[in-house]
Amino acid sequence: MSPSSTAPRPMRADAARNRRALLDAALEAFKRAGVTASLDDIAKAADVGPGTLYRHFPTRDDLALAVIDDGLLALAELGEKLLTSTKPVAALTEWLEAFIAQAGLFDGLARTLVNPEAGDDTTCKRSKRAGAALLERAVAAGEVRDDIASEDLLDISAAIAWLGDQGGTHAQRARLLTLVLDGLRVPRR
Incomplete structure (x- = not known):
């Protein structure tokens, strides 16, 4: 053939x-x-x-997986686009807001995004790499502390998204993300 x-x-x-x-x-x-x-x-x-x-x-599962995959691809592309931003913390914040929205889309999706299936080419892993690159950029710019791993930040963000499964409000999720990001900022002297 x-x-x-x-x-x-x-x-x-x-x-x-x-x-x-x-x-x-x-x-x-x-x-x-x-x-x-x-x-x-x-x-x-x-x-x-x-x-x-x-x-x-x-099947219904094929449709649901395609919707999820479509959202993850958009998340990865957003992260890759935001790498050109001149404001690393604003770019990281925008991406994390999108990550939380995507992770909170369906019941149980936040858990899946934290622990994607094995393989290097999934859109989930591509989107996580984009988020890690945004975090690295904010750290390199001296705006975010260097003692947080991207996996930890994504775990925290997935936990914030999980609140949607538990009846949490958008305002509550936004407030928690602000608290996390404020805690990550390098103090100005």
Whole structure:
């Protein structure tokens, strides 16, 4: 078999649009009703038929995992973009806010983000590497203490996200993140 025959065919433009619409509709439905949201309602919101949904995502788990993966990819890309910011602590804060929002999206997701499955190429690991790079940059700029490991900061952030599973409010999560970041800042003399 030649290499060209094993390469996946690119997705047609209409199929890519349908997939994007399904992911967006599923994200909104999952936010409202959890991952048990009606798949028929998701298909309607995406303006496609149920057959199109099942062609892209044969099972509910496939759809939920794709929504999570999509969010993690966006988180990784945000972190990579923020590396060019001239304000390292502001960039780290923005990324941590996005991490907490993503980790708090679904019940139990915060735990999964802290301990992703083995493998180096997952979007979860890519997003964690982006966060670690932002922390390293803030430390190198002398704005954040150098005695915190990125894993510890992500564990703390996941714990803040977990509050959403426990009925915590957005204001409470924002206040806790502010306390953590204030504790990390290098004191000005």
